[in-house]
Amino acid sequence: MSRFLRHIEGAGAILLAIIWISPLVFAFWAAFHTTSDAVNFRIFAPWTMENFRTAWEGAPWLRYFLNTFILVTVVLIGQFILTTLAGFAFAQLRFPGKDFVFILVLMQLFILPEVLIVENYAMVSRLGLFDTFLGVGMPYMASAFGIFLMRQAFKSVPVELHEAAKIEGCSLLGILWRVYVPLARPTYLAYALVSVSTHWNNFLWPLIVTNTTATRPLTVGLSIFGAPESGVNISVISAATMMSVAPLLIVFLIFQRQFVQAFLRTGIK
Amino acid sequence: MARSINLDKKQQTIYGWLLLLPAGVLLSLFAFYPAVATFWSSLFSRGTRRRAAEFVGTENYTALFNDPTFWVVVKNNLIYAAATVPISIGIALAMALWANSKIPARGFVRTAYFTPTVLPMIAAANLWLFFYTPDLGLLDQIGGLFGFSSVNWLGRPDTALWAVIIVTIWKEAGFFMIFYLAALQTIPEDLREAANIEGASRWTFTRRIVLPLLMPTTLFIMVNAMINSVKLIDHLFILTKGGPNDASKLILYYIWEMAFAFFDAPAAAATTVIVLVVLCTVAAVQFFMLDRRTHYQ
Numbered sequence: 001m002s003r004f005l006r007h008i009e010g011a012g013a014i015l016l017a018i019i020w021i022s023p024l025v026f027a028f029w030a031a032f033h034t035t036s037d038a039v040n041f042r043i044f045a046p047w048t049m050e051n052f053r054t055a056w057e058g059a060p061w062l063r064y065f066l067n068t069f070i071l072v073t074v075v076l077i078g079q080f081i082l083t084t085l086a087g088f089a090f091a092q093l094r095f096p097g098k099d100f101v102f103i104l105v106l107m108q109l110f111i112l113p114e115v116l117i118v119e120n121y122a123m124v125s126r127l128g129l130f131d132t133f134l135g136v137g138m139p140y141m142a143s144a145f146g147i148f149l150m151r152q153a154f155k156s157v158p159v160e161l162h163e164a165a166k167i168e169g170c171s172l173l174g175i176l177w178r179v180y181v182p183l184a185r186p187t188y189l190a191y192a193l194v195s196v197s198t199h200w201n202n203f204l205w206p207l208i209v210t211n212t213t214a215t216r217p218l219t220v221g222l223s224i225f226g227a228p229e230s231g232v233n234i235s236v237i238s239a240a241t242m243m244s245v246a247p248l249l250i251v252f253l254i255f256q257r258q259f260v261q262a263f264l265r266t267g268i269k
Numbered sequence: 270m271a272r273s274i275n276l277d278k279k280q281q282t283i284y285g286w287l288l289l290l291p292a293g294v295l296l297s298l299f300a301f302y303p304a305v306a307t308f309w310s311s312l313f314s315r316g317t318r319r320r321a322a323e324f325v326g327t328e329n330y331t332a333l334f335n336d337p338t339f340w341v342v343v344k345n346n347l348i349y350a351a352a353t354v355p356i357s358i359g360i361a362l363a364m365a366l367w368a369n370s371k372i373p374a375r376g377f378v379r380t381a382y383f384t385p386t387v388l389p390m391i392a393a394a395n396l397w398l399f400f401y402t403p404d405l406g407l408l409d410q411i412g413g414l415f416g417f418s419s420v421n422w423l424g425r426p427d428t429a430l431w432a433v434i435i436v437t438i439w440k441e442a443g444f445f446m447i448f449y450l451a452a453l454q455t456i457p458e459d460l461r462e463a464a465n466i467e468g469a470s471r472w473t474f475t476r477r478i479v480l481p482l483l484m485p486t487t488l489f490i491m492v493n494a495m496i497n498s499v500k501l502i503d504h505l506f507i508l509t510k511g512g513p514n515d516a517s518k519l520i521l522y523y524i525w526e527m528a529f530a531f532f533d534a535p536a537a538a539a540t541t542v543i544v545l546v547v548l549c550t551v552a553a554v555q556f557f558m559l560d561r562r563t564h565y566q
Contacts, residue, residue: 009367009372012367013368014377016360016364017381021384023385023396023400024384024388027396082295085288085291095281095284095285105292110549115524116299116304116307118528118541120299121529122303123299138295138299139299139300142296197387201391203503222391223506238395241395244389244392245388249384252387
């Protein structure tokens with residue numbers, strides 16, 4: 001009886017997996033077929049690259065890829081610097097007002113940048129950063145989540161190492177750079193993976209603060225390309241979608257284990 | 270505190286504040302100041318070229334509460350939350366229990382569950398367009414096989430919101446599964462052995478031991494899912510644009526629309542304030558109540 005149940009469960013798990021992956025698999029298949037073959041579901045119809053050709057010519061994808069790449073890099077560098085400094089202060093220094101400021105920082109976990117789009121937009125314009133990579137990236141740089149993560153990582157560094165470096169004559173920033181940062185490397189990696197995948201996929205905020213091809217990231221480009229007004233057919237949209245998710249998806253499939261580990265590491269603490 | 274660094278008190282204070290300064294400046298510019306400014310501007314009327322904005326107190330809120338669209342949007346978002354939070358948590362739990370047990374093709378199953386998480390919401394929406402397009406879409410084709418007539422899933426007020434909800438669940442269940450998987454791996458093996466010796470069935474073991482031990486994880490995921498039910502609206506831009514007739518419009522989309530399509534900044538500000546209050550309530554509830562009740566150890 002229990003063996004029978006186990007088989008049913010296995011079948012259920014696999015069925016759910018097939019359902020879950022099917023939109024992606026189907027879009028992949030459709031991207032390589034003509035629209036009429038795709039919508040009529042002709043499984044043995046010939047494969048074609050035509051959709052990719054049309055999609056590729058329909059928008060400056062290379063530029064969008066580059067923009068997304070720059071944006072993700074800018075955000076990540078900013079986050080690394082700011083969260084390292086703040087995380088270190090919260091983890092290892094004692095000064096009046098620290099606890100209060102820490103609570104303020106944690107509050108940012110709930111004051112989502114997404115909800116403050118109107119005032120953030122006004123702020124970015126005021127700073128003259130409208131339609132720049134810095135403007136898109138800045139609201140995310142002082143990430144409360146990142147500060148919290150770094151604080152946890154730095155707290156677990158043995159104090160003996162700190163004192164040894166101190167005796168060697170290292171300054172405070174020197175100790176941070178030579179002792180703490182190298183030891184927190186796994187946390188940096190995990191945070192980088194989460195940050196990159198978040199900002200590679202971000203849409204609403206870039207939609208608001210970018211206005212030209214020179215800054216628009218992939219997601220915004222894809223949404224403009226696929227808009228009904230632009231009149232492209234569904235196979236071409238599939239091709240464009242596949243193109244834009246391919247880099248992250250391939251990286252994910254190769255580094256699956258590390259990726260999942262990274263999400264775990266950042267989520268649990 | 271012995272581990273604190275051998276700097277004197279004054280130096281520590283100076284260093285501490287200096288290190289916090291860059292993050293503090295950005296947090297002030299893009300979180301605290303905007304939050305306060307939003308509240309402030311929600312108290313003023315909409316300025317025009319001829320007349321400057323003037324203080325109107327709670328008038329914007331009254332106008333908002335008298336606007337039927339606002340209530341439609343609130344209702345939609347409540348339905349959206351009430352559906353996506355429990356269903357995606359339930360599916361995530363099932364996924365994790367399966368992906369953690371000895372089933373065939375486990376690698377494939379895990380990958381399949383998690384993959385939607387790495388896709389942008391915009392891309393996910395594009396994939397799902399295929400399923401929802403009337404006549405041509407897969408759903409209609411499958412329905413057609415069984416003799417159902419064509420349904421315009423995204424164009425009908427009674428189905429549009431649900432079409433959007435399904436995409437959200439598809440996108441986030443695999444993400445939540447990861448947290449459950451991690452928690453499952455911390456459950457000690459001897460508990461299972463003890464349950465086996467006692468002759469407890471697998472179902473009893475899951476229900477009486479595993480699920481209670483997963484409670485803290487469930488709460489963590491629940492808060493995340495609630496935040497997501499405010500945040501995840503990108504697919505609306507592709508699938509429905511909030512329509513038809515506001516039937517699938519969610520609050521954040523409504524804020525975006527008022528601010529950047531209708532240029533009604535005071536209304537957008539008032540709505541934002543309400544969302545912030547709700548989010549802070551969720552935060553407070555999590556910090557002060559639920560957290561305590563679920564930590565056994």
